[in-house]
């Protein structure tokens with residue numbers, strides 16, 4: 536039996552990047568031989584084993600034939616006569632279809648090294664079309680290597696479009712889509728993931744709620760760029776990418792806010808996104824247009840703090856402000872300086888209101904509604920006083 540290093544490890548080595556994990560392919564072996572050598576079987580779909588000591592993945596060389604739609608319905612052939620070239624041929628991109636033997640020599644029947652040096656993401660063979668997840672994978676690789684100048688080959692883009700038009704991506708399960716979105720967020724240029732999906736018409740099939748905004752405006756793209764450049768958290772990046780509130784230039788009507796709210800709920804529930812991400816997204820879509828208004832009164836602000844639960848959920852409110860900064864920083868009629876000042880002012884007024892504690896009112900014997908009303912009034916005064924101080928300073 537022969538063992539080769541394959542996939543990401545070889546690709547990253549040629550790119551001079553440290554790779555995360557190593558995958559191996561085994562040619563000329565049976566599952567029984569692997570078990571006899573102490574390898575642990577994993578996965579039920581493909582014959583993959585873990586090395587007894589390194590725990591790295593060793594897969595028997597295989598060919599796959601599609602027998603159904605989407606990610607299901609593969610028949611897999613992992614007989615010992617499957618050759619290395621046959622195994623490499625069923626892989627997604629030429630840059631991922633290079634093998635290296637134990638002497639360090641490359642086996643590269645599909646010119647992956649050439650495509651790497653040309654910075655080209657090109658599919659290996661028509662077998663690419665057998666797995667619709669690859670449409671998302673290519674978009675993710677485009678995002679990952681964008682800063683290095685990589686592009687997608689014309690013929691690969693055409694094939695991706697054809698797969699989308701045939702409805703192949705419609706069968707992808709939400710967990711897989713979410714996983715790819717998260718991995719895309721971890722790349723240096725996550726917006727390229729979304730623009731690539733837009734380009735091959737996949738966005739409207741897999742994330743239909745986002746498609747029109749990404750089509751009509753570059754706001755989510757720019758906001759996501761800003762969040763990435765400032766190295767803000769994954770949650771904030773996602774909230775920028777999954778923006779649904781569409782009217783940056785005018786105050787949104789309550790119907791528009793409600794629609795965005797419902798669409799956000801629908802999208803994130805379908806994707807089974809974690810709760811913290813759902814909540815921040817809902818908050819951003821509900822408040823960003825409102826919070827961006829430069830002429831917010833103390834009453835307006837207090838009302839937003841109440842509705843956003845800025846009292847008990849301070850960390851989340853901070854993230855909301857950071858999102859607003861990323862989004863608003865890309866709205867043409869506002870300067871970056873104006874936005875930064877505006878957010879700073881909101882932050883100061885919130886801090887002033889947050890400093891109001893119930894204890895003195897409790898000491899006065901206030902309880903229930905009366906206590907609530909007194910705290911509300913005191914917060915309003917604190918916000919007004921801070922606003923006054925700011926305006927006399929400027």
Ligand SMILES: Nc1ccn([C@@H]2O[C@H](COP(=O)(O)OP(=O)(O)OP(=O)(O)O)[C@@H](O)[C@H]2O)c(=O)n1
Nearest residue numbers: 542543544558625626627628631632666668669
């Ligand atoms: N849908 C898929 C998934 C994987 N592969 C192949 O399996 C290898 C390993 O896949 P994976 O570990 O998901 O990706 P890597 O390319 O190793 O990239 P990463 O650095 O993100 O792990 C890929 O290089 C590719 O050859 C594929 O052809 N089609």
